[in-house]
Amino acid sequence: MGWDEFWNLSNVKGSKILTLEFLSTLRITKEKIYFRVLNSEFDLPWDAFSTCLGFDIPNIKIEHATKHMNKKEFWYDITRENYEGWQPRTSQICSPTLLFLHQWIRLTLFPQDDIRIVREIDTRILFPIVHKIPISPVVEMAKHWIWASSQPRRWTIEFTFVVTKFCARLNLLNNFDRYITTPRVVLHKRFYI
Amino acid sequence: MKKVRGWGKSVLHQISLSSSDSSMQDARSQASREQVSSPQSQVNEEVVPVKVQEEETGIWLTPVEMEKLEELCDREFIHTKVISLDFSEA
Numbered sequence: 001m002g003w004d005e006f007w008n009l010s011n012v013k014g015s016k017i018l019t020l021e022f023l024s025t026l027r028i029t030k031e032k033i034y035f036r037v038l039n040s041e042f043d044l045p046w047d048a049f050s051t052c053l054g055f056d057i058p059n060i061k062i063e064h065a066t067k068h069m070n071k072k073e074f075w076y077d078i079t080r081e082n083y084e085g086w087q088p089r090t091s092q093i094c095s096p097t098l099l100f101l102h103q104w105i106r107l108t109l110f111p112q113d114d115i116r117i118v119r120e121i122d123t124r125i126l127f128p129i130v131h132k133i134p135i136s137p138v139v140e141m142a143k144h145w146i147w148a149s150s151q152p153r154r155w156t157i158e159f160t161f162v163v164t165k166f167c168a169r170l171n172l173l174n175n176f177d178r179y180i181t182t183p184r185v186v187l188h189k190r191f192y193i
Numbered sequence: 194m195k196k197v198r199g200w201g202k203s204v205l206h207q208i209s210l211s212s213s214d215s216s217m218q219d220a221r222s223q224a225s226r227e228q229v230s231s232p233q234s235q236v237n238e239e240v241v242p243v244k245v246q247e248e249e250t251g252i253w254l255t256p257v258e259m260e261k262l263e264e265l266c267d268r269e270f271i272h273t274k275v276i277s278l279d280f281s282e283a
Contacts, residue, residue, distance in 0.1 A: 009275055016270035021252045024262040039253050100276075107274045153267050161273040184272035188279075 002134050006054030009108060010186075012168070013179040014160025022163040023149045028142050037163055038172055046139055052166050055136035062121075065128040065135045071120075074127055088118040101129060107187070109137055110144045111158035 018037055025036040034043045042049075050057065075083035079092040090106070093099040105122055106115035121140050128135045145159055160180060167173045242255035247262060254262055 009273055014270060014272040017250055019270055020250060020262055020265055023265055024252070024254055024258045104276060107276065111273065149265060156269045156271055158271055158273055160270055180270055180272055182271060185274040186277050187274060188277045
């Protein structure tokens with residue numbers, strides 16, 4: 001998928017102050033993403049931002065990659081169940097690998113409280129994964145950041161890795177030490193049993 | 194403004210280059226730590242909102258961005274959850 005430089009976030013710490021600056025200044029258009037971090041401005045085309053986060057893929061458009069996707073047929077392919085319109089659950093996915101991938105997608109790309117629900121965007125990312133179509137999900141991720149940052153206060157901001165990873169790959173974090181101090185939640189094997 | 198396509202892996206190096214690389218100027222950081230008004234910024238003063246420093250965080254923000262920051266300040270920020278790669282661990 002060309003996600004080799006992105007997927008492993010175990011050593012990427014989150015920073016409240018960097019994320020605050022990032023989210024407060026974040027603006028997106030169809031062509032670009034704009035934000036500031038460490039008081040530096042970034043006005044990047046999506047493919048450049050995608051590469052900065054570790055997605056090494058030229059084709060970044062999920063809508064293009066999923067233009068032949070039939071949602072009901074794909075749901076049947078991965079669950080052997082008919083899509084009935086209710087909230088699909090990750091436990092319905094037959095393949096352990098796909099089930100694991102979905103949970104990783106929900107934890108990492110679109111973190112939310114309940115990772116058991118398979119949302120529309122999840123299937124639109126699983127489809128290219130199953131069919132080995134290179135994509136980068138950064139546009140959809142950015143839409144999620146904007147959506148999540150506008151939610152009520154009880155919603156936790158979990159995607160703090162984004163700005164840290166971006167800065168680290170550009171070597172902007174020399175001498176920076178203002179990371180979140182609470183321990184990271186690590187899901188172990190027992191979580192899946 | 195020149196469009197930069199086909200970034201590939203060199204994009205990280207390119208963004209890190211000095212601003213002398215004109216092809217990167219549209220994508221690169223444009224106002225690093227420029228809080229002191231320059232002649233150019235004075236020319237654009239009417240269209241570029243003035244940034245002020247938020248006291249608690251020290252972040253420089255426009256009034257609109259400041260409102261967003263105030264909405265976000267009380268939220269809980271946590272490290273992104275990760276899945277242990279040690280599958281032998283129960």
